[in-house]
Amino acid sequence: MSGHRFHPSILREYDIRGVFGETLTVEDAHAVGRSFGTVVRQRGGSRVAVGYDGRISSPVLEHALVEGLTASGVDVVRIGLGPSPMLYFAATPAAKALFPEVQGGVHVTGSHNPADHNGFKMILEGAPFFGTDIIDLGRIANEAAWMSGSGSISHADVTEAYVDCLIGALDGIDRDVLESIRIGWDAGNGAAGPVIDALAARLPGTHVLLHTSVDGHFPNHHPDPTVESNLADLRAAVLAGCLDFGVAFDGDGDRIGAVDGKGRVIWGDQLLAIYAQDVLRECPESTVIADVKASSTLFARIAELGGKPLMWKTGHSPIKSKMKETGAPLAGEMSGHMFFADRYFGFDDALYAAVRLISATIRIGTSLTALRDAMPERVATPELRFHVDEARKFAAVDEVLHALRADGVGLNDTDGVRVDTLDGWWLLRASNTQDVLVVRAESDSDEGLARLLSEVDARLAAVGLQRGPQAAH
Structure with a gap:
C-alpha cells in the first residue's frame, strides 16, 4: 500500500x-x-x-x-x-x-x-x-x-441540545431583567448563523441579527472579529438601535468580538477582564490564563480581583491544555478565543462567551459601556504581522532572544520574546499557523510606544530583518 x-x-x-x-x-x-x-x-x-x-x-x-x-x-x-x-x-x-x-x-x-x-x-x-x-x-x-x-x-x-446548553449560562438570572436586554449579533455569514438564529429566538429581550445566512463567499464582510473594519456593520446596528452592546463571530464560531453601546471595540483582553470580574466572585483566588499578547493591565486587574494571573502561549490548543493542568476556570486570548471551565467544558466557544457576557454584565450590575469606561487607557499597537520565510521565522526569534540575554535584558520567553521596559512592553513571536512574525507593543503614551517600536526595529535589524507590509490574518 x-x-x-x-x-x-x-x-x-x-x-x-x-x-x-x-x-x-x-x-x-x-x-x-x-x-x-x-x-x-x-x-x-x-x-x-x-x-x-x-x-x-x-x-x-x-x-x-x-x-x-x-x-x-x-x-x-x-x-x-x-x-x-x-x-x-x-x-x-x-x-x-x-x-x-x-x-x-x-x-x-x-x-x-x-x-x-x-x-x-x-x-x-x-x-x-x-x-x-x-x-x-x-x-x-x-x-x-x-x-x-x-x-x-x-x-x-445536536443543535437543540447545544442551544439548551448555551442558555444554561443564564441560569439564576431573573427573566424580567433579561427582558430588558438589547443585543446585536453579527454572524458574518459564517457557520454559527443558524445556531444564533435558534439561540436568539429563545432568549428574552431584543436581538438584532446580522448576516446569519451561511454563505461561504462571505459577501458582507470577512468573518474575523479581531479586525476592526469587520465590525462596521455591528457598530452601526448598535448605534442605530441604541443596543446595550453587540457581539460578532468568526467563520467557525470559536472567536468572539464585541462593541459596547458607544460602538467602541472591546478587545479580547478587555473581555477577559470582564469575565474574570464575574468568575472570580464565585471562584476566588483561582488562576486566570491569558496569552502573551494580552495587556499588562489585564494581568494587574486579575490580581486586583484576587485571582492568580498566568501568562501562557498563544493558541487555543496550548491554552486548553494549560487550563486542564492548572484547574483554571477561565482563560482567553487577544484573538477572541474564550475558554470557560466554570460551569462549562473548557473549550473555546464564542456563542457561549456571548451569553456569558450578557450574564456577567447583569451579575456585576454594570453595563458593558460603563465597564469599558472604567478601564485604564493605554496606547497599543494591534498585532503587527509581517511575512518572514517559514524556515526563518523561529530562528529569527531565537536570535533576538539570545541577543537580549547577552545584553542582560530581562524578558519573558513563554512564547517568543516579551520585554518590559519603563515605557511599557513589547512582544516578538513567530506565528504557529502562518509564515509571519508578530509584533505587539503597549505604553502609557504615544512617545513611549514609538520608543518601544524603535527598539523592536533595532533588534530585528540586528538579525537582518525589518517589519514589512502587514500580512493578512
Whole structure:
C-alpha cells in the first residue's frame, strides 16, 4: 500500500490548514481520516463525531474525511453544518443522551482564514489534538501505517441540545431583567448563523441579527472579529438601535468580538477582564490564563480581583491544555478565543462567551459601556504581522532572544520574546499557523510606544530583518 504525503505547509501547530485546490485536496482529507481514525483505534476508541463549516469546499472535504475514517474501522456520527464549538460539544459526555459516546471529533473548517482556505480541527479523549499529534498524522500517512476496517455512519442533530446548553449560562438570572436586554449579533455569514438564529429566538429581550445566512463567499464582510473594519456593520446596528452592546463571530464560531453601546471595540483582553470580574466572585483566588499578547493591565486587574494571573502561549490548543493542568476556570486570548471551565467544558466557544457576557454584565450590575469606561487607557499597537520565510521565522526569534540575554535584558520567553521596559512592553513571536512574525507593543503614551517600536526595529535589524507590509490574518 502506498502512503500519502501532505503539502509541508498544511500540518500546523494547532490544526491542519491550507488553500483548497492548491495545498489542500480531497485526497488530503481522506488521508486525514485514515490517519486520525488509526490513532483513535490505537488509543482504544471506536467512534468519532464529524462536522463542517459553511465554506464552499467543506462538504466535499467532509465526505472524503468520513470515507477515510470509516476505512480505518472507525464509526462516524455526522452532525452536519455548524460551528466548531458544536462539534466539541458533541464530543463531550453531555452529548451521550443524543447518540452513543464518541471518543473524538473532527471539524472541517477554515476558521477565520480567506474563503478559499480550509482545514481540520481535531479533539480526542476530551483533549485538544495538536503539536506532535498532528506531526504523527503526517508520519502515519507517509508510511501508510493505517489500520483498516469498515466503520458505520450515522447522523445526529445536536443543535437543540447545544442551544439548551448555551442558555444554561443564564441560569439564576431573573427573566424580567433579561427582558430588558438589547443585543446585536453579527454572524458574518459564517457557520454559527443558524445556531444564533435558534439561540436568539429563545432568549428574552431584543436581538438584532446580522448576516446569519451561511454563505461561504462571505459577501458582507470577512468573518474575523479581531479586525476592526469587520465590525462596521455591528457598530452601526448598535448605534442605530441604541443596543446595550453587540457581539460578532468568526467563520467557525470559536472567536468572539464585541462593541459596547458607544460602538467602541472591546478587545479580547478587555473581555477577559470582564469575565474574570464575574468568575472570580464565585471562584476566588483561582488562576486566570491569558496569552502573551494580552495587556499588562489585564494581568494587574486579575490580581486586583484576587485571582492568580498566568501568562501562557498563544493558541487555543496550548491554552486548553494549560487550563486542564492548572484547574483554571477561565482563560482567553487577544484573538477572541474564550475558554470557560466554570460551569462549562473548557473549550473555546464564542456563542457561549456571548451569553456569558450578557450574564456577567447583569451579575456585576454594570453595563458593558460603563465597564469599558472604567478601564485604564493605554496606547497599543494591534498585532503587527509581517511575512518572514517559514524556515526563518523561529530562528529569527531565537536570535533576538539570545541577543537580549547577552545584553542582560530581562524578558519573558513563554512564547517568543516579551520585554518590559519603563515605557511599557513589547512582544516578538513567530506565528504557529502562518509564515509571519508578530509584533505587539503597549505604553502609557504615544512617545513611549514609538520608543518601544524603535527598539523592536533595532533588534530585528540586528538579525537582518525589518517589519514589512502587514500580512493578512
